[in-house]
Amino acid sequence: MQDELIKKGMQYLANTYNRFPIVITKGQGCWIWDLNGRRYLDFLAGISVCNLGHAHKNVIDSLVAQAEKLFHISNLFCIEPQIKAAELLCEHSFGDKVFFCNSGAEANEAAIKLARRYSWSRYGEGRYEIIVMENSFHGRTIATLSATGQPRFHEGFKPLLEGFRYCTFNDIEALKGLINEKTCAIMIELIQSEGGVYVADKEYMKEIRRLADERDILLIIDEIQTGMGRTGSFFGYEQFGIEPDIMTLAKALGNGFPVGAMITKDRIVGAFVPGTHASTFGGNPLAMSCVIATINTLIDDGIIKHCDGIGRYLYEGLMVLKKRFPFIVDVRGMGLILGIELSINGDEVLREFINEGVILNCTKGNILRLLPPLIITRDDVDLFLEIAERIFERHMKKQ
Numbered sequence: 001m002q003d004e005l006i007k008k009g010m011q012y013l014a015n016t017y018n019r020f021p022i023v024i025t026k027g028q029g030c031w032i033w034d035l036n037g038r039r040y041l042d043f044l045a046g047i048s049v050c051n052l053g054h055a056h057k058n059v060i061d062s063l064v065a066q067a068e069k070l071f072h073i074s075n076l077f078c079i080e081p082q083i084k085a086a087e088l089l090c091e092h093s094f095g096d097k098v099f100f101c102n103s104g105a106e107a108n109e110a111a112i113k114l115a116r117r118y119s120w121s122r123y124g125e126g127r128y129e130i131i132v133m134e135n136s137f138h139g140r141t142i143a144t145l146s147a148t149g150q151p152r153f154h155e156g157f158k159p160l161l162e163g164f165r166y167c168t169f170n171d172i173e174a175l176k177g178l179i180n181e182k183t184c185a186i187m188i189e190l191i192q193s194e195g196g197v198y199v200a201d202k203e204y205m206k207e208i209r210r211l212a213d214e215r216d217i218l219l220i221i222d223e224i225q226t227g228m229g230r231t232g233s234f235f236g237y238e239q240f241g242i243e244p245d246i247m248t249l250a251k252a253l254g255n256g257f258p259v260g261a262m263i264t265k266d267r268i269v270g271a272f273v274p275g276t277h278a279s280t281f282g283g284n285p286l287a288m289s290c291v292i293a294t295i296n297t298l299i300d301d302g303i304i305k306h307c308d309g310i311g312r313y314l315y316e317g318l319m320v321l322k323k324r325f326p327f328i329v330d331v332r333g334m335g336l337i338l339g340i341e342l343s344i345n346g347d348e349v350l351r352e353f354i355n356e357g358v359i360l361n362c363t364k365g366n367i368l369r370l371l372p373p374l375i376i377t378r379d380d381v382d383l384f385l386e387i388a389e390r391i392f393e394r395h396m397k398k399q
């Protein structure tokens with residue numbers, strides 16, 4: 001039955017993903033089940049989306065209660081749960097104001113538009129360049145693709161949007177060399193996750209903040225993947241001793257319900273007035289009910305602190321494996337966004353994990369990426385490490 005469905009998928013779906021040949025039909029906590037009833041330990045969480053795990057009761061209850069009241073009404077009205085969600089996000093971040101949309105790419109689009117318009121409103125035409133990082137990932141729309149510093153994603157889509165300058169990541173001198181009178185913003189991820197789990201240096205981020213302040217250049221931090229507790233703090237920037245001017249969120253914001261947000265300060269958001277930017281579905285009541293439940297649960301249940309502790313426990317376990325297996329080149333990351341860099345074929349190792357009943361991801365062909373739900377327990381981590389050890393031992397014998 002599963003194989004037939006997979007075949008049908010290949011017949012009818014645009015071939016934009018290398019899909020696992022598995023149809024997942026059910027999830028509960030850190031576990032997911034396929035159509036044949038096989039159970040998998042989920043160390044991917046829908047790519048850092050289901051931070052509270054699958055089928056979290058609070059999110060379901062909030063969504064169902066909202067669904068019974070109102071699905072959609074449009075931003076021509078004030079929307080009760082939207083206001084509540086915005087208040088929660090501002091209370092727990094540097095932000096004063098929130099713009100809601102439906103995905104990460106859209107949140108970054110909003111950030112790019114706001115940065116340009118803020119600069120235009122203060123300095124007039126011509127100051128529109130945004131410095132972005134090599135190896136970054138910001139989305140698949142034309143603007144966010146242009147902001148993405150990876151040529152392999154650009155292939156066949158040129159001409160890209162103008163106004164983006166690519167800079168070496170973690171290199172402050174390179175950045176200084178690119179800043180000029182046209183620069184309006186710097187856009188960066190604190191951890192280049194898709195790019196292979198590379199963490200920004202703390203001093204580097206502080207220096208960027210200082211350079212940006214000096215010249216009224218906006219610092220846009222893409223926290224689409226690092227936000228919502230993933231790094232062991234509510235937002236990643238808290239651990240770098242700085243604040244952004246604009247932050248973008250999506251992925252875990254609604255624990256699986258599609259939603260994005262751009263968060264910023266009053267002095268900046270004034271550049272947006274009615275008619276300058278909009279989204280039909282942005283801030284939709286259903287999405288907002290999930291955002292509220294997700295934020296409240298992250299905080300009330302102490303999940304962010306748990307992520308920090310369990311993340312360290314997993315990291316230490318991986319470091320033990322690194323000492324034993326010479327083909328583990330590096331283990332890096334923060335909280336529960338961890339990368340295992342291998343000197344052997346990562347896609348092959350990934351297939352073995354799936355055969356053993358563990359779902360994770362491989363990026364760049366050799367970097368295993370771990371993004372489990374933040375609610376994983378020590379038992380889940382122990383099980384993961386046991387399976388990893390078994391797989392790596394087999395590879396030792398092969399060599």
Ligand SMILES: *Cc1c(COP(=O)(O)O)cnc(C)c1O
Nearest residue numbers: 103104105137138139224225250
């Ligand atoms: C996933 C991701 C995006 C794109 O989000 P979509 O919802 O797929 O558009 C952008 N930036 C980062 C850092 C991401 O991880």
